[in-house]
Amino acid sequence: MSSRILIVDDDKATCRLMALGLQGAHYVVETAASVAQAQELARSFEPQVVLTDLNMTGKSGLELCRDFADRWPDVPVIVVTAFGSMESAIEAMRVGAYDFINKPFDMDSLLLVVERALRHHSLRSEVKRLRAAVGQAGWGDSIVGNSTKVLELRSLLSRLSKTEATVLVTGETGTGKEVAARTLHDHGARRNGPFVAINCSALPESLLESELFGHVKGAFTDAHTRRAGVFLQADKGTLLLDEIGELPMPVQAKLLRALEERRVRPVGGDAEVPFDARIIASTHRDLEQAVALGSFREDLFYRLNVVQVAVPPLRSRGGDVLLLAQHFLRRFASQSRPEVVGLSEAAAMRLMDYPWPGNVRELRNAIERAVALTAFDHVRAEDLPERIARFEPRHVLVAGDDLEELVPLEEVEKRYILRVLQAAGGNKSLAAQTLRVSRRTLYRKLEEYGVEPAKPTGA
Ligand SMILES: Nc1ncnc2c1ncn2[C@@H]1O[C@H](COP(=O)(O)OP(=O)(O)OP(=O)(O)O)[C@@H](O)[C@H]1O
Numbered sequence: 291m292s293s294r295i296l297i298v299d300d301d302k303a304t305c306r307l308m309a310l311g312l313q314g315a316h317y318v319v320e321t322a323a324s325v326a327q328a329q330e331l332a333r334s335f336e337p338q339v340v341l342t343d344l345n346m347t348g349k350s351g352l353e354l355c356r357d358f359a360d361r362w363p364d365v366p367v368i369v370v371t372a373f374g375s376m377e378s379a380i381e382a383m384r385v386g387a388y389d390f391i392n393k394p395f396d397m398d399s400l401l402l403v404v405e406r407a408l409r410h411h412s413l414r415s416e417v418k419r420l421r422a423a424v425g426q427a428g429w430g431d432s433i434v435g436n437s438t439k440v441l442e443l444r445s446l447l448s449r450l451s452k453t454e455a456t457v458l459v460t461g462e463t464g465t466g467k468e469v470a471a472r473t474l475h476d477h478g479a480r481r482n483g484p485f486v487a488i489n490c491s492a493l494p495e496s497l498l499e500s501e502l503f504g505h506v507k508g509a510f511t512d513a514h515t516r517r518a519g520v521f522l523q524a525d526k527g528t529l530l531l532d533e534i535g536e537l538p539m540p541v542q543a544k545l546l547r548a549l550e551e552r553r554v555r556p557v558g559g560d561a562e563v564p565f566d567a568r569i570i571a572s573t574h575r576d577l578e579q580a581v582a583l584g585s586f587r588e589d590l591f592y593r594l595n596v597v598q599v600a601v602p603p604l605r606s607r608g609g610d611v612l613l614l615a616q617h618f619l620r621r622f623a624s625q626s627r628p629e630v631v632g633l634s635e636a637a638a639m640r641l642m643d644y645p646w647p648g649n650v651r652e653l654r655n656a657i658e659r660a661v662a663l664t665a666f667d668h669v670r671a672e673d674l675p676e677r678i679a680r681f682e683p684r685h686v687l688v689a690g691d692d693l694e695e696l697v698p699l700e701e702v703e704k705r706y707i708l709r710v711l712q713a714a715g716g717n718k719s720l721a722a723q724t725l726r727v728s729r730r731t732l733y734r735k736l737e738e739y740g741v742e743p744a745k746p747t748g749a
């Protein structure tokens with residue numbers, strides 16, 4: 291397809307001349323006699339390159355450069371300047387013009403400049419497209435969700451991934467702490483290095499130390515060979531110290547020392563070896579409380595807690611529950627049961643009601659099981675684990691941002707109406723006024739609820 295070029299010049303003859311030359315080279319050309327007209331035309335014509343005169347009656351070509359740089363930064367603008375007015379050409383480049391050409395010009399040099407600008411344009415679009423694709427793959431895949439909480443989390447992780455700061459990732463079990471740590475690694479400067487995770491709660495104290503720092507040959511009975519610990523395995527990469535809250539006291543002291551010196555001493559050795567890894571720690575425990583109770587060293591806590599990333603519980607992420615459910619459903623269905631394509635409405639409601647104490651992991655497991663069990667192409671409520679299928683929401687909050695329990699909208703409405711009525715001292719006219727509904731509507735609702743309005747609701 292031929293490229294589209296917009297020519298802007300208040301001199302009709304010049305416009306015509308340029309247009310003819312460019313059309314002769316099979317470009318599609320539009321002309322505008324003023325900046326205002328060019329701006330108008332640009333929207334429908336979507337030029338790939340703009341050629342503009344600088345001195346025109348009305349707005350100048352400089353203003354056009356500025357405007358395009360602002361609104362269509364990918365469209366190169368070439369200014370046509372009178373011979374010897376280098377200064378205005380430079381000024382134009384400064385406000386965003388891509389190139390300039392002196393008047394009078396021959397057709398060949400005009401074509402050359404235009405071609406170069408077009409190449410630039412297509413490169414810019416390609417880079418942008420690739421970047422968008424990469425960005426999406428990176429963020430969308432790892433941390434599914436678009437609740438405010440998750441958007442905030444992603445933006446924090448994005449900022450932190452550009453730093454080397456030690457990060458403490460906290461959050462309830464199954465919220466995605468490891469996913470968050472991985473995301474930090476995958477988006478940071480160390481992404482081509484290794485990501486090594488060690489679970490500090492899974493090993494006995496003696497083994498843990500050698501796993502962390504390595505050991506020399508003969509350090510203990512089973513140490514037949516020398517072994518590098520995770521600090522060295524994570525060289526030029528990231529080390530995740532998972533379940534850091536479970537670290538035994540003696541190892542805490544050694545870890546603190548290693549972090550402070552940026553060196554490790556392998557078990558059984560005398561020499562300290564420098565390491566080069568970004569450190570991320572994570573825990574589902576309240577470390578501050580552990581510090582207060584004396585089971586976690588305060589100095590180590592401050593070493594690790596340079597920046598804290600709190601991964602929010604699933605029940606505070608609203609509709610993300612369904613996004614995640616769809617995500618897992620698609621994944622598990624594609625592995626084994628492609629005929630399963632979605633969730634029934636009833637199942638979706640159960641998922642929204644349930645408070646997810648085991649967070650994303652619990653949801654994942656529930657969906658995996660449901661996809662495997664269902665006899666239908668849509669997962670039904672009965673396919674969900676009993677505790678979820680039969681869950682009855684008990685506590686209902688009517689609140690804004692800190693709504694922790696997810697309840698049906700109807701339920702929120704009911705509680706709110708009762709609360710307002712209570713606040714109005716049982717005065718239905720006043721309550722109806724406050725709610726901006728008619729008294730009739732209010733009566734009807736109260737009848738539906740089958741409640742005695744004067745009673746306290748306990749909400
Ligand atoms: N936002 C998310 N999008 C997609 N998958 C997620 C998300 N969060 C967590 N998961 C998945 O949920 C499971 C639990 O996540 P992860 O292991 O990171 O949790 P955790 O907080 O480290 O849990 P624990 O406290 O038990 O160690 C994993 O399978 C992970 O891939």
Ligand SMILES: [Mg+2]
Nearest residue numbers: 467468532572
């Ligand atoms: Mg974990």
